[in-house]
Amino acid sequence: MSEHNAAIGIGELARRAGCKPETVRYYERVGLVDEAVRTEGGQRRYGEAAVRRLIFIRHARDFGFSVEAVRELLSMSDRPDMSCQEVDTIATHHLEEVESRLQRLEALRDELRRMVGQCAGGKVESCRIIEVLSDHQLCISEHDHGGASDLKHGPHS
Amino acid sequence: MSEHNAAIGIGELARRAGCKPETVRYYERVGLVDEAVRTEGGQRRYGEAAVRRLIFIRHARDFGFSVEAVRELLSMSDRPDMSCQEVDTIATHHLEEVESRLQRLEALRDELRRMVGQCAGGKVESCRIIEVLSDHQLCISEHDHGGASDLKHGPHS
DNA sequence: CTTGAACCTATAGTTGCTACAGGGTTTATG
DNA sequence: CATAAACCCTGTAGCAACTATAGGTTCAAG
Incomplete structure:
Protein backbone atom coordinates (compact mmCIF):
# COMPACT_ATOMS: atom_id res chain seq x y z
CA MET A 1 0.00 0.00 0.00
CA SER A 2 1.29 3.43 -0.91
CA GLU A 3 1.87 5.91 1.87
CA HIS A 4 0.57 8.44 -0.61
CA ASN A 5 -2.37 9.88 1.27
CA ALA A 6 -4.20 12.38 -0.84
CA ALA A 7 -5.56 14.17 2.26
CA ILE A 8 -8.76 15.59 0.94
CA GLY A 9 -11.22 17.76 2.81
CA ILE A 10 -14.71 16.82 3.88
CA GLY A 11 -16.33 18.52 0.90
CA GLU A 12 -14.30 16.56 -1.60
CA LEU A 13 -14.93 13.34 0.32
CA ALA A 14 -18.66 13.97 0.34
CA ARG A 15 -18.66 14.83 -3.35
CA ARG A 16 -16.89 11.59 -4.23
CA ALA A 17 -19.42 9.52 -2.35
CA GLY A 18 -22.40 11.49 -3.53
CA CYS A 19 -23.50 13.02 -0.28
CA LYS A 20 -23.00 16.21 1.69
CA PRO A 21 -20.44 17.22 4.29
CA GLU A 22 -23.20 17.36 6.89
CA THR A 23 -23.95 13.73 6.19
CA VAL A 24 -20.32 12.77 6.71
CA ARG A 25 -20.21 14.61 10.01
CA TYR A 26 -23.43 12.89 10.94
CA TYR A 27 -21.91 9.49 10.15
CA GLU A 28 -18.93 10.41 12.26
CA ARG A 29 -21.19 11.37 15.14
CA VAL A 30 -23.02 8.07 15.03
CA GLY A 31 -19.82 6.15 14.57
CA LEU A 32 -20.13 4.85 11.01
CA VAL A 33 -16.94 6.57 9.92
CA ASP A 34 -13.88 7.02 12.11
CA GLU A 35 -12.92 10.38 13.47
CA ALA A 36 -10.77 12.07 10.91
CA VAL A 37 -7.28 13.41 11.25
CA ARG A 38 -7.41 17.17 11.73
CA THR A 39 -5.27 19.99 10.39
CA GLU A 40 -3.74 22.45 12.82
CA GLY A 41 -6.76 24.65 12.30
CA GLY A 42 -9.08 21.78 13.18
CA GLN A 43 -10.36 20.82 9.75
CA ARG A 44 -10.91 17.16 8.85
CA ARG A 45 -8.63 15.49 6.36
CA TYR A 46 -9.31 12.15 4.73
CA GLY A 47 -7.48 9.50 2.73
CA GLU A 48 -8.57 6.92 0.20
CA ALA A 49 -9.72 4.44 2.83
CA ALA A 50 -12.28 6.90 4.09
CA VAL A 51 -13.53 7.42 0.54
CA ARG A 52 -14.02 3.70 0.04
CA ARG A 53 -15.75 3.32 3.37
CA LEU A 54 -18.10 6.19 2.71
CA ILE A 55 -18.96 4.87 -0.74
CA PHE A 56 -19.74 1.52 0.84
CA ILE A 57 -22.00 3.21 3.35
CA ARG A 58 -23.81 5.24 0.72
CA HIS A 59 -24.36 2.18 -1.44
CA ALA A 60 -25.73 0.20 1.45
CA ARG A 61 -28.04 3.07 2.36
CA ASP A 62 -29.15 3.38 -1.26
CA PHE A 63 -29.98 -0.30 -1.14
CA GLY A 64 -32.24 0.50 1.76
CA PHE A 65 -30.18 -1.00 4.57
CA SER A 66 -30.77 0.83 7.82
CA VAL A 67 -27.88 2.60 9.48
CA GLU A 68 -27.83 -0.16 12.08
CA ALA A 69 -27.59 -2.81 9.39
CA VAL A 70 -24.82 -0.86 7.69
CA ARG A 71 -22.96 -0.76 10.97
CA GLU A 72 -23.13 -4.54 11.15
CA LEU A 73 -22.10 -4.99 7.55
CA LEU A 74 -19.15 -2.68 8.13
CA SER A 75 -17.98 -4.47 11.22
CA MET A 76 -18.13 -7.71 9.29
CA SER A 77 -16.30 -6.37 6.30
CA ASP A 78 -13.61 -5.24 8.73
CA ARG A 79 -12.98 -8.89 9.59
CA PRO A 80 -12.55 -10.62 6.23
CA ASP A 81 -11.72 -13.96 7.80
CA MET A 82 -15.09 -14.62 9.31
CA SER A 83 -17.82 -16.53 7.57
CA CYS A 84 -20.26 -14.41 5.67
CA MET B 1 -79.05 13.88 20.90
CA SER B 2 -76.21 14.37 23.26
CA GLU B 3 -77.70 11.52 25.28
CA HIS B 4 -78.00 9.42 22.20
CA ASN B 5 -74.41 9.97 21.08
CA ALA B 6 -72.37 7.04 22.26
CA ALA B 7 -69.64 9.25 23.77
CA ILE B 8 -66.65 6.97 23.74
CA GLY B 9 -63.21 7.63 25.18
CA ILE B 10 -60.00 8.11 23.29
CA GLY B 11 -58.88 4.52 23.79
CA GLU B 12 -62.02 3.10 22.26
CA LEU B 13 -61.83 5.59 19.41
CA ALA B 14 -58.25 4.65 18.68
CA ARG B 15 -59.05 0.94 18.84
CA ARG B 16 -61.88 1.33 16.35
CA ALA B 17 -59.64 3.08 13.87
CA GLY B 18 -56.69 0.82 14.43
CA CYS B 19 -54.28 3.25 16.01
CA LYS B 20 -53.21 4.41 19.44
CA PRO B 21 -54.49 7.16 21.71
CA GLU B 22 -51.20 9.00 21.30
CA THR B 23 -51.78 9.12 17.59
CA VAL B 24 -55.23 10.63 18.07
CA ARG B 25 -53.85 13.29 20.38
CA TYR B 26 -51.13 13.92 17.83
CA TYR B 27 -53.75 14.37 15.08
CA GLU B 28 -55.59 16.76 17.32
CA ARG B 29 -52.41 18.77 17.91
CA VAL B 30 -51.73 19.08 14.20
CA GLY B 31 -55.35 19.83 13.45
CA LEU B 32 -56.49 16.73 11.57
CA VAL B 33 -59.21 15.96 14.09
CA ASP B 34 -61.22 18.58 15.92
CA GLU B 35 -60.72 19.22 19.58
CA ALA B 36 -62.94 16.84 21.46
CA VAL B 37 -65.63 17.57 23.95
CA ARG B 38 -64.29 17.06 27.46
CA THR B 39 -65.78 15.55 30.59
CA GLU B 40 -65.74 17.61 33.77
CA GLY B 41 -62.49 15.93 34.67
CA GLY B 42 -60.96 16.90 31.35
CA GLN B 43 -61.07 13.62 29.45
CA ARG B 44 -61.91 13.55 25.76
CA ARG B 45 -65.21 12.15 24.61
CA TYR B 46 -66.04 11.30 21.02
CA GLY B 47 -69.06 10.48 18.90
CA GLU B 48 -69.57 8.53 15.70
CA ALA B 49 -68.50 11.38 13.46
CA ALA B 50 -65.07 11.38 15.05
CA VAL B 51 -64.80 7.64 14.50
CA ARG B 52 -65.59 8.01 10.82
CA ARG B 53 -63.17 10.87 10.43
CA LEU B 54 -60.37 9.00 12.14
CA ILE B 55 -60.95 5.90 10.06
CA PHE B 56 -60.78 8.05 6.96
CA ILE B 57 -57.49 9.51 8.14
CA ARG B 58 -55.99 6.13 8.96
CA HIS B 59 -57.04 4.73 5.61
CA ALA B 60 -55.55 7.64 3.76
CA ARG B 61 -52.33 7.28 5.75
CA ASP B 62 -52.29 3.55 5.06
CA PHE B 63 -52.62 4.40 1.41
CA GLY B 64 -49.48 6.42 1.80
CA PHE B 65 -50.98 9.88 1.62
CA SER B 66 -48.94 12.36 3.61
CA VAL B 67 -50.55 14.14 6.51
CA GLU B 68 -50.62 17.28 4.39
CA ALA B 69 -52.42 15.45 1.60
CA VAL B 70 -54.86 14.00 4.09
CA ARG B 71 -55.55 17.48 5.35
CA GLU B 72 -56.46 18.55 1.83
CA LEU B 73 -58.59 15.48 1.21
CA LEU B 74 -60.42 16.12 4.46
CA SER B 75 -61.12 19.72 3.67
CA MET B 76 -62.48 18.64 0.32
CA SER B 77 -64.64 15.91 1.74
CA ASP B 78 -66.05 18.54 4.07
CA ARG B 79 -67.44 20.35 1.03
CA PRO B 80 -69.34 17.70 -0.94
CA ASP B 81 -70.63 20.17 -3.49
CA MET B 82 -67.33 21.05 -5.04
CA SER B 83 -65.91 19.26 -8.02
CA CYS B 84 -63.59 16.43 -7.20
C1' DC C 1 -64.79 3.93 49.30
C1' DT C 2 -61.31 1.73 47.11
C1' DT C 3 -59.06 -0.08 43.42
C1' DG C 4 -57.15 -0.20 38.93
C1' DA C 5 -57.63 0.81 34.24
C1' DA C 6 -57.90 4.49 31.50
C1' DC C 7 -56.85 9.07 30.90
C1' DC C 8 -54.24 13.76 31.19
C1' DT C 9 -50.05 17.02 29.90
C1' DA C 10 -45.51 17.79 28.73
C1' DT C 11 -41.41 16.42 27.09
C1' DA C 12 -38.07 13.69 24.81
C1' DG C 13 -36.93 10.05 21.64
C1' DT C 14 -37.05 7.80 17.04
C1' DT C 15 -34.61 7.68 11.88
C1' DG C 16 -31.56 9.78 8.83
C1' DC C 17 -30.41 13.26 7.70
C1' DT C 18 -30.68 18.74 6.41
C1' DA C 19 -30.42 23.65 7.40
C1' DC C 20 -29.10 27.32 9.64
C1' DA C 21 -26.17 30.79 12.59
C1' DG C 22 -22.11 32.65 13.67
C1' DG C 23 -17.93 32.06 13.54
C1' DG C 24 -12.69 30.20 12.00
C1' DT C 25 -9.24 28.37 8.29
C1' DT C 26 -7.13 27.73 3.79
C1' DT C 27 -5.92 28.99 -0.50
C1' DA C 28 -5.68 31.72 -4.55
C1' DT C 29 -4.78 36.00 -6.32
C1' DG C 30 -3.35 40.97 -6.57
C1' DC D 1 1.72 40.60 2.43
C1' DA D 2 -3.17 41.50 2.32
C1' DT D 3 -7.40 40.35 1.14
C1' DA D 4 -11.21 37.81 -0.60
C1' DA D 5 -13.50 33.70 -1.69
C1' DA D 6 -14.21 29.24 -0.69
C1' DC D 7 -14.12 26.17 2.41
C1' DC D 8 -14.64 24.37 7.10
C1' DC D 9 -15.96 24.30 12.26
C1' DT D 10 -19.48 23.49 16.30
C1' DG D 11 -23.84 23.58 18.00
C1' DT D 12 -28.49 23.64 17.62
C1' DA D 13 -32.94 23.19 15.64
C1' DG D 14 -35.89 21.28 12.26
C1' DC D 15 -38.31 17.71 9.15
C1' DA D 16 -42.19 13.50 9.08
C1' DA D 17 -45.20 11.10 11.77
C1' DC D 18 -45.49 9.34 15.22
C1' DT D 19 -44.01 6.61 19.89
C1' DA D 20 -42.64 6.40 24.64
C1' DT D 21 -42.02 7.84 29.11
C1' DA D 22 -42.91 10.22 33.61
C1' DG D 23 -45.74 11.70 36.90
C1' DG D 24 -50.05 12.85 37.99
C1' DT D 25 -55.67 12.74 37.58
C1' DT D 26 -60.26 10.74 36.62
C1' DC D 27 -63.67 7.21 35.84
C1' DA D 28 -66.37 3.19 36.55
C1' DA D 29 -66.92 -1.04 38.76
C1' DG D 30 -67.27 -3.66 43.05
Whole structure:
Protein backbone atom coordinates (compact mmCIF):
# COMPACT_ATOMS: atom_id res chain seq x y z
CA MET A 1 0.00 0.00 0.00
CA SER A 2 1.29 3.43 -0.91
CA GLU A 3 1.87 5.91 1.87
CA HIS A 4 0.57 8.44 -0.61
CA ASN A 5 -2.37 9.88 1.27
CA ALA A 6 -4.20 12.38 -0.84
CA ALA A 7 -5.56 14.17 2.26
CA ILE A 8 -8.76 15.59 0.94
CA GLY A 9 -11.22 17.76 2.81
CA ILE A 10 -14.71 16.82 3.88
CA GLY A 11 -16.33 18.52 0.90
CA GLU A 12 -14.30 16.56 -1.60
CA LEU A 13 -14.93 13.34 0.32
CA ALA A 14 -18.66 13.97 0.34
CA ARG A 15 -18.66 14.83 -3.35
CA ARG A 16 -16.89 11.59 -4.23
CA ALA A 17 -19.42 9.52 -2.35
CA GLY A 18 -22.40 11.49 -3.53
CA CYS A 19 -23.50 13.02 -0.28
CA LYS A 20 -23.00 16.21 1.69
CA PRO A 21 -20.44 17.22 4.29
CA GLU A 22 -23.20 17.36 6.89
CA THR A 23 -23.95 13.73 6.19
CA VAL A 24 -20.32 12.77 6.71
CA ARG A 25 -20.21 14.61 10.01
CA TYR A 26 -23.43 12.89 10.94
CA TYR A 27 -21.91 9.49 10.15
CA GLU A 28 -18.93 10.41 12.26
CA ARG A 29 -21.19 11.37 15.14
CA VAL A 30 -23.02 8.07 15.03
CA GLY A 31 -19.82 6.15 14.57
CA LEU A 32 -20.13 4.85 11.01
CA VAL A 33 -16.94 6.57 9.92
CA ASP A 34 -13.88 7.02 12.11
CA GLU A 35 -12.92 10.38 13.47
CA ALA A 36 -10.77 12.07 10.91
CA VAL A 37 -7.28 13.41 11.25
CA ARG A 38 -7.41 17.17 11.73
CA THR A 39 -5.27 19.99 10.39
CA GLU A 40 -3.74 22.45 12.82
CA GLY A 41 -6.76 24.65 12.30
CA GLY A 42 -9.08 21.78 13.18
CA GLN A 43 -10.36 20.82 9.75
CA ARG A 44 -10.91 17.16 8.85
CA ARG A 45 -8.63 15.49 6.36
CA TYR A 46 -9.31 12.15 4.73
CA GLY A 47 -7.48 9.50 2.73
CA GLU A 48 -8.57 6.92 0.20
CA ALA A 49 -9.72 4.44 2.83
CA ALA A 50 -12.28 6.90 4.09
CA VAL A 51 -13.53 7.42 0.54
CA ARG A 52 -14.02 3.70 0.04
CA ARG A 53 -15.75 3.32 3.37
CA LEU A 54 -18.10 6.19 2.71
CA ILE A 55 -18.96 4.87 -0.74
CA PHE A 56 -19.74 1.52 0.84
CA ILE A 57 -22.00 3.21 3.35
CA ARG A 58 -23.81 5.24 0.72
CA HIS A 59 -24.36 2.18 -1.44
CA ALA A 60 -25.73 0.20 1.45
CA ARG A 61 -28.04 3.07 2.36
CA ASP A 62 -29.15 3.38 -1.26
CA PHE A 63 -29.98 -0.30 -1.14
CA GLY A 64 -32.24 0.50 1.76
CA PHE A 65 -30.18 -1.00 4.57
CA SER A 66 -30.77 0.83 7.82
CA VAL A 67 -27.88 2.60 9.48
CA GLU A 68 -27.83 -0.16 12.08
CA ALA A 69 -27.59 -2.81 9.39
CA VAL A 70 -24.82 -0.86 7.69
CA ARG A 71 -22.96 -0.76 10.97
CA GLU A 72 -23.13 -4.54 11.15
CA LEU A 73 -22.10 -4.99 7.55
CA LEU A 74 -19.15 -2.68 8.13
CA SER A 75 -17.98 -4.47 11.22
CA MET A 76 -18.13 -7.71 9.29
CA SER A 77 -16.30 -6.37 6.30
CA ASP A 78 -13.61 -5.24 8.73
CA ARG A 79 -12.98 -8.89 9.59
CA PRO A 80 -12.55 -10.62 6.23
CA ASP A 81 -11.72 -13.96 7.80
CA MET A 82 -15.09 -14.62 9.31
CA SER A 83 -17.82 -16.53 7.57
CA CYS A 84 -20.26 -14.41 5.67
CA GLN A 85 -23.15 -16.28 7.18
CA GLU A 86 -24.25 -13.18 9.05
CA VAL A 87 -23.89 -11.00 6.00
CA ASP A 88 -26.16 -13.38 4.17
CA THR A 89 -28.63 -13.36 7.04
CA ILE A 90 -28.85 -9.60 7.10
CA ALA A 91 -29.24 -9.35 3.35
CA THR A 92 -31.84 -12.12 3.25
CA HIS A 93 -33.84 -10.53 6.01
CA HIS A 94 -33.64 -7.24 4.20
CA LEU A 95 -34.75 -8.90 0.99
CA GLU A 96 -37.80 -10.28 2.75
CA GLU A 97 -38.70 -6.85 4.03
CA VAL A 98 -38.33 -5.38 0.58
CA GLU A 99 -40.50 -8.09 -0.92
CA SER A 100 -43.27 -7.58 1.58
CA ARG A 101 -43.13 -3.84 1.10
CA LEU A 102 -43.32 -4.42 -2.63
CA GLN A 103 -46.45 -6.49 -2.27
CA ARG A 104 -48.16 -3.84 -0.22
CA LEU A 105 -47.11 -1.11 -2.59
CA GLU A 106 -48.48 -3.08 -5.50
CA ALA A 107 -51.82 -3.51 -3.79
CA LEU A 108 -51.78 0.18 -3.03
CA ARG A 109 -51.00 1.04 -6.62
CA ASP A 110 -53.86 -1.11 -7.89
CA GLU A 111 -56.24 0.50 -5.47
CA LEU A 112 -55.09 3.98 -6.39
CA ARG A 113 -55.43 3.18 -10.08
CA ARG A 114 -58.94 2.01 -9.51
CA MET A 115 -59.74 5.11 -7.49
CA VAL A 116 -58.31 7.46 -10.06
CA GLY A 117 -59.98 5.60 -12.89
CA GLN A 118 -63.34 5.91 -11.23
CA CYS A 119 -63.16 9.57 -10.47
CA ALA A 120 -65.39 10.91 -13.18
CA GLY A 121 -64.76 14.52 -12.27
CA GLY A 122 -68.17 14.94 -10.70
CA LYS A 123 -68.92 16.19 -7.22
CA VAL A 124 -67.01 15.20 -4.15
CA GLU A 125 -70.10 13.63 -2.65
CA SER A 126 -69.97 10.89 -5.26
CA CYS A 127 -66.19 10.67 -5.54
CA ARG A 128 -64.90 7.15 -5.36
CA ILE A 129 -61.60 8.23 -3.85
CA ILE A 130 -63.23 9.84 -0.86
CA GLU A 131 -65.59 6.90 -0.66
CA VAL A 132 -62.83 4.32 -0.59
CA LEU A 133 -61.01 6.23 2.10
CA SER A 134 -64.15 6.58 4.17
CA ASP A 135 -65.47 3.08 3.92
CA HIS A 136 -63.98 0.33 5.95
CA GLN A 137 -65.53 -2.35 3.74
CA LEU A 138 -63.48 -1.27 0.77
CA CYS A 139 -60.25 -1.60 2.67
CA ILE A 140 -57.48 -3.39 0.79
CA SER A 141 -55.83 -5.06 3.70
CA GLU A 142 -57.38 -6.02 6.96
CA HIS A 143 -56.37 -3.85 9.87
CA ASP A 144 -53.64 -5.77 11.53
CA HIS A 145 -51.83 -2.89 13.09
CA GLY A 146 -49.33 -4.88 15.00
CA GLY A 147 -46.63 -2.99 13.20
CA ALA A 148 -47.42 0.35 11.71
CA SER A 149 -47.62 1.17 8.05
CA ASP A 150 -44.45 0.63 6.07
CA LEU A 151 -45.17 3.51 3.81
CA LYS A 152 -43.71 6.01 6.12
CA HIS A 153 -40.41 6.88 4.55
CA GLY A 154 -41.89 8.02 1.31
CA PRO A 155 -41.11 11.17 -0.63
CA HIS A 156 -43.55 13.69 0.67
CA SER A 157 -46.30 14.93 -1.59
CA MET B 1 -79.05 13.88 20.90
CA SER B 2 -76.21 14.37 23.26
CA GLU B 3 -77.70 11.52 25.28
CA HIS B 4 -78.00 9.42 22.20
CA ASN B 5 -74.41 9.97 21.08
CA ALA B 6 -72.37 7.04 22.26
CA ALA B 7 -69.64 9.25 23.77
CA ILE B 8 -66.65 6.97 23.74
CA GLY B 9 -63.21 7.63 25.18
CA ILE B 10 -60.00 8.11 23.29
CA GLY B 11 -58.88 4.52 23.79
CA GLU B 12 -62.02 3.10 22.26
CA LEU B 13 -61.83 5.59 19.41
CA ALA B 14 -58.25 4.65 18.68
CA ARG B 15 -59.05 0.94 18.84
CA ARG B 16 -61.88 1.33 16.35
CA ALA B 17 -59.64 3.08 13.87
CA GLY B 18 -56.69 0.82 14.43
CA CYS B 19 -54.28 3.25 16.01
CA LYS B 20 -53.21 4.41 19.44
CA PRO B 21 -54.49 7.16 21.71
CA GLU B 22 -51.20 9.00 21.30
CA THR B 23 -51.78 9.12 17.59
CA VAL B 24 -55.23 10.63 18.07
CA ARG B 25 -53.85 13.29 20.38
CA TYR B 26 -51.13 13.92 17.83
CA TYR B 27 -53.75 14.37 15.08
CA GLU B 28 -55.59 16.76 17.32
CA ARG B 29 -52.41 18.77 17.91
CA VAL B 30 -51.73 19.08 14.20
CA GLY B 31 -55.35 19.83 13.45
CA LEU B 32 -56.49 16.73 11.57
CA VAL B 33 -59.21 15.96 14.09
CA ASP B 34 -61.22 18.58 15.92
CA GLU B 35 -60.72 19.22 19.58
CA ALA B 36 -62.94 16.84 21.46
CA VAL B 37 -65.63 17.57 23.95
CA ARG B 38 -64.29 17.06 27.46
CA THR B 39 -65.78 15.55 30.59
CA GLU B 40 -65.74 17.61 33.77
CA GLY B 41 -62.49 15.93 34.67
CA GLY B 42 -60.96 16.90 31.35
CA GLN B 43 -61.07 13.62 29.45
CA ARG B 44 -61.91 13.55 25.76
CA ARG B 45 -65.21 12.15 24.61
CA TYR B 46 -66.04 11.30 21.02
CA GLY B 47 -69.06 10.48 18.90
CA GLU B 48 -69.57 8.53 15.70
CA ALA B 49 -68.50 11.38 13.46
CA ALA B 50 -65.07 11.38 15.05
CA VAL B 51 -64.80 7.64 14.50
CA ARG B 52 -65.59 8.01 10.82
CA ARG B 53 -63.17 10.87 10.43
CA LEU B 54 -60.37 9.00 12.14
CA ILE B 55 -60.95 5.90 10.06
CA PHE B 56 -60.78 8.05 6.96
CA ILE B 57 -57.49 9.51 8.14
CA ARG B 58 -55.99 6.13 8.96
CA HIS B 59 -57.04 4.73 5.61
CA ALA B 60 -55.55 7.64 3.76
CA ARG B 61 -52.33 7.28 5.75
CA ASP B 62 -52.29 3.55 5.06
CA PHE B 63 -52.62 4.40 1.41
CA GLY B 64 -49.48 6.42 1.80
CA PHE B 65 -50.98 9.88 1.62
CA SER B 66 -48.94 12.36 3.61
CA VAL B 67 -50.55 14.14 6.51
CA GLU B 68 -50.62 17.28 4.39
CA ALA B 69 -52.42 15.45 1.60
CA VAL B 70 -54.86 14.00 4.09
CA ARG B 71 -55.55 17.48 5.35
CA GLU B 72 -56.46 18.55 1.83
CA LEU B 73 -58.59 15.48 1.21
CA LEU B 74 -60.42 16.12 4.46
CA SER B 75 -61.12 19.72 3.67
CA MET B 76 -62.48 18.64 0.32
CA SER B 77 -64.64 15.91 1.74
CA ASP B 78 -66.05 18.54 4.07
CA ARG B 79 -67.44 20.35 1.03
CA PRO B 80 -69.34 17.70 -0.94
CA ASP B 81 -70.63 20.17 -3.49
CA MET B 82 -67.33 21.05 -5.04
CA SER B 83 -65.91 19.26 -8.02
CA CYS B 84 -63.59 16.43 -7.20
CA GLN B 85 -61.05 17.66 -9.69
CA GLU B 86 -58.61 18.42 -6.89
CA VAL B 87 -59.19 15.08 -5.24
CA ASP B 88 -58.33 13.43 -8.51
CA THR B 89 -55.23 15.57 -8.91
CA ILE B 90 -53.92 14.64 -5.49
CA ALA B 91 -54.64 10.96 -5.99
CA THR B 92 -53.10 10.93 -9.45
CA HIS B 93 -49.99 12.65 -8.24
CA HIS B 94 -49.78 10.19 -5.40
CA LEU B 95 -50.23 7.29 -7.79
CA GLU B 96 -47.30 8.52 -9.85
CA GLU B 97 -45.11 8.63 -6.79
CA VAL B 98 -46.15 5.15 -5.79
CA GLU B 99 -45.37 3.84 -9.24
CA SER B 100 -41.94 5.38 -9.29
CA ARG B 101 -41.26 4.02 -5.84
CA LEU B 102 -42.36 0.60 -7.01
CA GLN B 103 -39.92 0.65 -9.88
CA ARG B 104 -37.01 1.50 -7.65
CA LEU B 105 -38.01 -1.07 -5.12
CA GLU B 106 -38.23 -3.72 -7.81
CA ALA B 107 -34.74 -2.91 -9.03
CA LEU B 108 -33.57 -3.11 -5.45
CA ARG B 109 -35.21 -6.47 -4.95
CA ASP B 110 -33.58 -7.87 -8.05
CA GLU B 111 -30.21 -6.66 -6.89
CA LEU B 112 -30.69 -8.09 -3.42
CA ARG B 113 -31.79 -11.41 -4.87
CA ARG B 114 -28.66 -11.59 -6.96
CA MET B 115 -26.52 -10.73 -3.96
CA VAL B 116 -28.13 -13.28 -1.72
CA GLY B 117 -28.02 -15.91 -4.41
CA GLN B 118 -24.33 -15.42 -4.88
CA CYS B 119 -23.33 -15.58 -1.25
CA ALA B 120 -21.91 -19.07 -1.06
CA GLY B 121 -21.40 -18.95 2.69
CA GLY B 122 -17.64 -18.63 2.40
CA LYS B 123 -15.44 -15.97 3.93
CA VAL B 124 -16.33 -12.32 4.05
CA GLU B 125 -13.34 -11.42 1.92
CA SER B 126 -14.96 -13.12 -1.05
CA CYS B 127 -18.54 -12.24 -0.21
CA ARG B 128 -20.46 -10.90 -3.15
CA ILE B 129 -22.72 -8.78 -0.99
CA ILE B 130 -19.86 -6.88 0.57
CA GLU B 131 -18.26 -6.67 -2.84
CA VAL B 132 -21.32 -5.20 -4.49
CA LEU B 133 -21.68 -2.64 -1.76
CA SER B 134 -18.03 -1.68 -2.02
CA ASP B 135 -17.75 -1.44 -5.74
CA HIS B 136 -19.92 0.76 -7.82
CA GLN B 137 -18.86 -0.99 -11.01
CA LEU B 138 -20.70 -4.11 -9.92
CA CYS B 139 -24.00 -2.33 -9.69
CA ILE B 140 -26.10 -3.54 -12.55
CA SER B 141 -28.92 -1.09 -12.25
CA GLU B 142 -27.90 2.49 -12.14
CA HIS B 143 -30.43 2.84 -9.32
CA ASP B 144 -31.45 6.23 -10.53
CA HIS B 145 -33.40 8.02 -7.88
CA GLY B 146 -35.69 10.16 -9.92
CA GLY B 147 -36.07 13.63 -8.52
CA ALA B 148 -36.20 12.49 -4.92
CA SER B 149 -32.55 13.04 -4.24
CA ASP B 150 -30.41 15.18 -6.41
CA LEU B 151 -26.90 14.35 -7.42
CA LYS B 152 -26.18 10.84 -6.37
CA HIS B 153 -22.87 9.26 -7.20
CA GLY B 154 -21.51 10.45 -10.46
CA PRO B 155 -18.99 8.39 -12.44
CA HIS B 156 -16.07 7.51 -10.22
CA SER B 157 -12.88 8.67 -11.81
C1' DC C 1 -64.79 3.93 49.30
C1' DT C 2 -61.31 1.73 47.11
C1' DT C 3 -59.06 -0.08 43.42
C1' DG C 4 -57.15 -0.20 38.93
C1' DA C 5 -57.63 0.81 34.24
C1' DA C 6 -57.90 4.49 31.50
C1' DC C 7 -56.85 9.07 30.90
C1' DC C 8 -54.24 13.76 31.19
C1' DT C 9 -50.05 17.02 29.90
C1' DA C 10 -45.51 17.79 28.73
C1' DT C 11 -41.41 16.42 27.09
C1' DA C 12 -38.07 13.69 24.81
C1' DG C 13 -36.93 10.05 21.64
C1' DT C 14 -37.05 7.80 17.04
C1' DT C 15 -34.61 7.68 11.88
C1' DG C 16 -31.56 9.78 8.83
C1' DC C 17 -30.41 13.26 7.70
C1' DT C 18 -30.68 18.74 6.41
C1' DA C 19 -30.42 23.65 7.40
C1' DC C 20 -29.10 27.32 9.64
C1' DA C 21 -26.17 30.79 12.59
C1' DG C 22 -22.11 32.65 13.67
C1' DG C 23 -17.93 32.06 13.54
C1' DG C 24 -12.69 30.20 12.00
C1' DT C 25 -9.24 28.37 8.29
C1' DT C 26 -7.13 27.73 3.79
C1' DT C 27 -5.92 28.99 -0.50
C1' DA C 28 -5.68 31.72 -4.55
C1' DT C 29 -4.78 36.00 -6.32
C1' DG C 30 -3.35 40.97 -6.57
C1' DC D 1 1.72 40.60 2.43
C1' DA D 2 -3.17 41.50 2.32
C1' DT D 3 -7.40 40.35 1.14
C1' DA D 4 -11.21 37.81 -0.60
C1' DA D 5 -13.50 33.70 -1.69
C1' DA D 6 -14.21 29.24 -0.69
C1' DC D 7 -14.12 26.17 2.41
C1' DC D 8 -14.64 24.37 7.10
C1' DC D 9 -15.96 24.30 12.26
C1' DT D 10 -19.48 23.49 16.30
C1' DG D 11 -23.84 23.58 18.00
C1' DT D 12 -28.49 23.64 17.62
C1' DA D 13 -32.94 23.19 15.64
C1' DG D 14 -35.89 21.28 12.26
C1' DC D 15 -38.31 17.71 9.15
C1' DA D 16 -42.19 13.50 9.08
C1' DA D 17 -45.20 11.10 11.77
C1' DC D 18 -45.49 9.34 15.22
C1' DT D 19 -44.01 6.61 19.89
C1' DA D 20 -42.64 6.40 24.64
C1' DT D 21 -42.02 7.84 29.11
C1' DA D 22 -42.91 10.22 33.61
C1' DG D 23 -45.74 11.70 36.90
C1' DG D 24 -50.05 12.85 37.99
C1' DT D 25 -55.67 12.74 37.58
C1' DT D 26 -60.26 10.74 36.62
C1' DC D 27 -63.67 7.21 35.84
C1' DA D 28 -66.37 3.19 36.55
C1' DA D 29 -66.92 -1.04 38.76
C1' DG D 30 -67.27 -3.66 43.05
